[in-house]
């Protein structure tokens with residue numbers, strides 16, 4: 001019980017103190033919570049998705065609380081890549097944890113343009129890039145619904161960047177393992193499974209939709225089993241690591257994702273509830289490993305396939 005488990009993990013050649021990353025879009029650009037929690041304790045930060053040009057996002061209301069989760073239609077509000085490299089990136093570089101920059105574009109060319117701009121920065125600041133291929137806001141459908149477009153984007157960005165590329169996929173596809181495999185086949189170094197689930201909420205008091213765009217993306221604890229389903233099934237088929245995402249509120253949830261095959265996790269809604277939840281999750285992971293006398297977090301990855309922990 002006195003043993004201190006090793007939470008450190010090498011993810012895509014990046015040394016993480018622990019497997020807990022912030023999910024894109026739920027933790028701002030990543031430095032804003034510096035007065036609230038010790039950011040240094042995080043495994044890493046995935047920034048809010050940035051686009052080539054600034055975006056105001058969708059009209060209000062664009063976030064509502066529903067049973068066991070959140071429904072949002074933020075619409076990728078962001079300051080655009082040029083302003084991002086001016087200020088947020090500089091501030092992020094001082095935190096001392098690996099920074100993963102999330103990017104999205106309307107077209108293949110836009111993804112490449114952003115990649116070129118990021119490539120001109122000091123390479124040591126950005127550890128990896130997460131391609132948001134699953135946002136329903138930019139086009140009518142998430143990009144990953146178009147397999148060849150998705151593959152061309154990954155190939156195009158891959159040619160420009162020397163750092164690892166993570167493809168963030170939508171859960172709204174018939175066969176996520178096939179999609180993850182398609183991403184792997186064109187050079188994605190990892191996949192994030194998954195983004196939000198499409199959903200609608202209606203106010204029965206006045207018969208109006210709760211979100212300005214009617215349709216939104218569902219996140220939070222209610223999506224956890226569905227996201228674990230995708231992680232578990234993709235893990236059987238692909239060789240590249242998985243970032244597990246969707247409904248992680250506790251350390252136990254994070255470990256569940258890792259047992260299903262995730263190498264690391266990204267936490268969204270829980271950090272919107274309180275950024276302190278990120279630190280709580282890290283502490284809970286350590287506590288669970290201690291109780292089970294597991295020396296290293298690496299030992300739990302995908303273990304549900306071979307043995308059941310007591």
Ligand SMILES: Cc1cc2nc3c(=O)[nH]c(=O)nc-3n(C[C@H](O)[C@H](O)[C@H](O)COP(=O)(O)O)c2cc1C
Pocket residue numbers: 023024025026048049063070072074076102132168194195196218219220221223245246247248266267268269270
């Ligand atoms: C308010 C809000 C904004 C989000 N913005 C982004 C974003 O900019 N880029 C992205 O890839 N995902 C975005 N997401 C999705 C999250 O990164 C995450 O994939 C999803 O919320 C599921 O995880 P969770 O249940 O832990 O929140 C957003 C989610 C929420 C709730």
